[in-house]
Amino acid sequence: MELPQYKQDFLRAALDGGALRFGSFELKSKRTSPYFFNAGDFYTGALHGAITDAYAHTIVAKGPEFDVIFGPAYKGIPLAASVVYALWKMDRGRFQSAAYSYDRKEAKTHGEGGNIVGSPLAGKRVLIIDDVVSAGTAKRLAIDTIRAAGGTVAGIVVALDRQETLPEGVDKTSAIGQLRKEYQIPIIAIVKLDDIIAGMKGVISDNDISQIEGYRAKFGATD
Numbered sequence: 001m002e003l004p005q006y007k008q009d010f011l012r013a014a015l016d017g018g019a020l021r022f023g024s025f026e027l028k029s030k031r032t033s034p035y036f037f038n039a040g041d042f043y044t045g046a047l048h049g050a051i052t053d054a055y056a057h058t059i060v061a062k063g064p065e066f067d068v069i070f071g072p073a074y075k076g077i078p079l080a081a082s083v084v085y086a087l088w089k090m091d092r093g094r095f096q097s098a099a100y101s102y103d104r105k106e107a108k109t110h111g112e113g114g115n116i117v118g119s120p121l122a123g124k125r126v127l128i129i130d131d132v133v134s135a136g137t138a139k140r141l142a143i144d145t146i147r148a149a150g151g152t153v154a155g156i157v158v159a160l161d162r163q164e165t166l167p168e169g170v171d172k173t174s175a176i177g178q179l180r181k182e183y184q185i186p187i188i189a190i191v192k193l194d195d196i197i198a199g200m201k202g203v204i205s206d207n208d209i210s211q212i213e214g215y216r217a218k219f220g221a222t223d
């Protein structure tokens with residue numbers, strides 16, 4: 001099946017910018033993966049624009065209603081700011097009052113103080129934006145921060161769903177699936193592993209594709 005244009009554009013930018021690589025990589029979980037995605041590599045204007053547009057299209061296509069986009073420090077911060085701007089450019093009526101916010105890793109004790117910057121969260125529906133989910137620790141912390149500030153978590157959007165089982169898991173649940181179950185919130189991704197496989201056929205070597213398919217057969221999650 002042909003991928004939607006925004007997914008194709010995103011994968012093309014990820015590949016061209018070196019954010020999506022194939023070979024052998026050690027993950028946080030200590031697994032050895034035949035592919036790796038580094039959202040930190042979208043650092044030129046063109047690449048940051050490409051990832052920003054891809055998040056914005058994903059939110060429009062599949063996202064929950066929200067008032068504020070919250071980007072956890074640090075990597076979530078530029079994403080929250082640029083995505084709310086891209087959404088406003090796409091549909092000024094719908095996103096006229098959409099806002100962004102982020103936290104500090106260490107609370108500021110002078111000036112305005114506190115650890116939240118940008119839109120207040122009290123009484124708001126808050127969509128968390130981040131690069132990836134590994135164990136879910138950073139997302140749990142962001143959920144706690146938003147709730148403590150009086151907001152309601154509307155969902156989470158990330159760039160990649162690796163669709164793989166938790167390393168210590170007893171069943172075929174993924175970290176994203178686990179978070180969905182735990183918090184009963186939607187979690188959406190620009191692309192998932194299945195999209196990478198579909199989009200990279202004929203683009204990367206047959207050997208790389210079969211390594212990834214083998215990895216999916218071994219570690220693929222069922223949720």
Ligand SMILES: O=P(O)(O)OC[C@H]1O[C@H](OP(=O)(O)OP(=O)(O)O)[C@H](O)[C@@H]1O
Nearest residue numbers: 073074075130133134135136137138139
């Ligand atoms: O724990 P998880 O929810 O699975 O997510 C893993 C997170 O860890 C990294 O961020 P980190 O908290 O290290 O901060 P950084 O953005 O400053 O790199 C990374 O950017 C992911 O967002």
Ligand SMILES: O=C(O)c1cc(=O)[nH]c(=O)[nH]1
Nearest residue numbers: 027028036037038132134
């Ligand atoms: O699981 C990880 O550590 C991980 C995988 C990946 O593709 N990208 C990333 O930033 N972390």
